Amino acid sequence: MPLRQEIEIGPQSGGSVRVREGETVRVVDPEGQQVADLWAFVLDGGLVDWLSVSQTRDMAERMFPKVGEHFYSDRAAPLLTLVEDNSPSPHDMLFPACDRGLYERAGLPGHPNCRDNMLRQLRDAGVELPFVPDPVNLFQRSEPQADGRLEVFASDNPPGGNVLLRANQDLLLVVTACSVDFHPTNGGRCTGIRLELSSGGD
Numbered sequence: 001m002p003l004r005q006e007i008e009i010g011p012q013s014g015g016s017v018r019v020r021e022g023e024t025v026r027v028v029d030p031e032g033q034q035v036a037d038l039w040a041f042v043l044d045g046g047l048v049d050w051l052s053v054s055q056t057r058d059m060a061e062r063m064f065p066k067v068g069e070h071f072y073s074d075r076a077a078p079l080l081t082l083v084e085d086n087s088p089s090p091h092d093m094l095f096p097a098c099d100r101g102l103y104e105r106a107g108l109p110g111h112p113n114c115r116d117n118m119l120r121q122l123r124d125a126g127v128e129l130p131f132v133p134d135p136v137n138l139f140q141r142s143e144p145q146a147d148g149r150l151e152v153f154a155s156d157n158p159p160g161g162n163v164l165l166r167a168n169q170d171l172l173l174v175v176t177a178c179s180v181d182f183h184p185t186n187g188g189r190c191t192g193i194r195l196e197l198s199s200g201g202d
């Protein structure tokens with residue numbers, strides 16, 4: 001499948017790409033242990049629908065879709081298919097994006113964060129959101145513990161670990177390279193994420 005576009009997302013920042021139905025996007029963690037927050041939006045002159053992690057958990061009846069299954073929208077429409085999962089990480093669909101408050105509570109006011117980085121990408125696309133959907137936290141290791149606790153461990157994604165997604169309709173994808181650097185989440189250092197967009201057809 002020919003590569004149409006490659007987008008390098010720097011550490012602690014965000015990027016976006018418009019994908020057409022049938023196109024694929026590989027989300028790559030080049031250096032390893034870097035969480036990538038993913039959002040998908042259906043836009044048609046304004047916001048129409050968006051990827052919902054709660055609908056996806058419900059429809060898939062799992063904490064995270066298996067290969068061949070879908071990520072669903074707020075209206076329960078399939079937006080993306082998980083085509084390949086080349087990562088040992090469980091991924092996460094329980095935690096919100098990191099935001100200003102998280103860093104303020106950690107004594108780090110003004111720190112870069114995924115929420116603001118995502119909103120900046122949307123603003124550049126001409127969309128103002130009155131809310132922020134919870135993201136899919138690719139490569140994040142925070143599966144629930146046996147006693148019910150939710151704890152975020154250092155990602156175990158190796159360099160080059162990736163997932164391949166196919167768009168089920170035209171979408172705006174926003175991805176952030178998570179900014180957490182005071183906690184083991186990203187292996188103690190923040191690195192970048194690469195998006196590889198390929199056009200449809202075999």
Ligand SMILES: [Zn+2]
Pocket residue numbers: 037097098113114115177178179180
């Ligand atoms: Zn983050």
